[in-house]
Amino acid sequence: MELSYHVRNLNMKEGSELKCTCAHCGHSIEYTIEEAGKTLECPNCKEKSLLPLAETPNQRPASKPGQTPSNSKPVNRVGIGIAGVLIIGTMVLLPQLLHRHETPANVETPPAVLPQPPRTKMPKSLNDLKIGSFTLQRRDNDLWFVVGDIANVSDTLHRGIKVELELRDAQGLKVGSLDAFINELVPHGMWHVLARTSDPRAASVRVAGIKEEP
Numbered sequence: 001m002e003l004s005y006h007v008r009n010l011n012m013k014e015g016s017e018l019k020c021t022c023a024h025c026g027h028s029i030e031y032t033i034e035e036a037g038k039t040l041e042c043p044n045c046k047e048k049s050l051l052p053l054a055e056t057p058n059q060r061p062a063s064k065p066g067q068t069p070s071n072s073k074p075v076n077r078v079g080i081g082i083a084g085v086l087i088i089g090t091m092v093l094l095p096q097l098l099h100r101h102e103t104p105a106n107v108e109t110p111p112a113v114l115p116q117p118p119r120t121k122m123p124k125s126l127n128d129l130k131i132g133s134f135t136l137q138r139r140d141n142d143l144w145f146v147v148g149d150i151a152n153v154s155d156t157l158h159r160g161i162k163v164e165l166e167l168r169d170a171q172g173l174k175v176g177s178l179d180a181f182i183n184e185l186v187p188h189g190m191w192h193v194l195a196r197t198s199d200p201r202a203a204s205v206r207v208a209g210i211k212e213e214p
Contacts, residue, residue, distance in 0.1 A: 017030055017031070017032055017033075018030070018031055018032065018033060018036060018051075018052075019031075020049075020051060020052055022042040022044065022045065022047070022049055023049055024042060024045050024047040024049070025042060025044050025045040025047070027042055027043070027044035027045065029042060029043070029049070029051070031051050035051055036051050036052065036053045037050070037051060037052075037053050038050075038051055039051070124156055124158065124212065125154075126210060126211075126212065128152055128153055128154035128156055128158065129150055129151070129152060129153075129158065129161070129185070129210060130150070130151045130153050131148070131149075131150050131163075131207050131210065132148055132149035132150065132151065133148060133149075134146060134147065134148030134165065134193070134205050134206065134207060135147055135148065135205070136167075136202060136203070136204055136205045142198055142200075143196060143197075143198055144196070144197050144198070144199070144202055145194060145195065145196055145197075146165055146167075146178060146180075146193070146194070146195040146196075146197065146205045147192075147193065147194055148193045148205075148207070149190060149191065149192055149193065150163065150185070150190075150191040150193060150210070151188075151189070151190050151191070152185045152186065152187060152188060152189050152190075152191075153188065154187060154188075155187045155188075156187060157184065157185070157186055157187060158184070158185045158212055159183065159184050159185075159212070159213065160181075160183065160212055160213030161181070161182050161185055161191070161210065161211070161212050161213075162179055162180070162181045162210070162211045162212075162213075163179070163180045163181075163193060163207060163209070163210045163211075164177065164178075164179055164207070164208040164209040164210070164211075165177060165178040165179070165180065165195060165205055165206070165207060165208060166205065166206050166207075166208045167197060167199055167201075167202040167204075167205055168202070168203060168204045168205070168206065169201045169202070169203050170203040172204070175199060175201040175202060176197065176199045176201075176202060177208065178195045178197055178205075179195075180193045180194070180195045
C-alpha cells in the first residue's frame with residue numbers, strides 16, 4: 001500500500017524524520033529518511049506498509065497506479081478517424097492514379113468501324129446463266145443422250161429453269177426437240193444437263209432457248 005507523507009526537514013539530511021499515514025488504520029507513522037522505501041509495521045494495527053520516499057523540491061509526487069497524469073491530454077478520436085479515412089482513400093486512389101500515369105498520352109484510339117450497307121442483290125437475269133457446250137452421245141443401239149452444262153455465275157438463286165434443245169440430222173436440219181428442267185440452280189452452281197432421245201436421225205444438238213419461271 002502507498003502511503004501519504006509529510007517532510008519535516010526539507011534539507012533531507014541523514015537522520016531527518018519523515019511522517020506518513022498508515023493506509024490501513026490512518027495512524028501517523030514517523031520514520032527516518034534512511035527508512036524510506038522500506039516496509040515497516042504500523043505500531044497501531046501491526047499491518048505492514050511501504051514507507052514512501054521523500055520528495056525533493058525538484059521532484060513531483062509519482063502518480064498512483066491506474067491514475068491518469070494531470071498533464072496528459074485525452075485521445076482525439078475524431079482526429080484518429082479522419083486519419084484513417086485519409087489512409088484508406090490513399091490506398092484506393094493511388095493505384096488508379098498510377099495506372100493513368102502509365103498509359104501513354106499519345107496512343108491513338110482506332111477509328112470506329114462504320115456499319116456497311118447490306119449488299120444489294122441484282123435482279124434476276126438470264127445473263128446469269130452461262131451455257132456450255134452440248135453434245136449427243138450414244139449409249140445404247142437405240143438410245144442417244146444429250147449432255148451439256150449450264151452455270152449460274154451470279155449470287156442469285158434461280159428457280160424453275162427450262163432449257164430447249166434442238167436435234168439436227170447429219171445435214172444440219174432440225175429433226176426434233178427436247179426440253180430439260182431443273183427446280184433450283186444455286187448461286188455459282190453448275191447444272192449438268194442430261195436428256196434422252198431415241199430419234200435415229202439425230203446427229204447433233206444445239207440449245208434453242210432457256211427460260212425461267214417468274
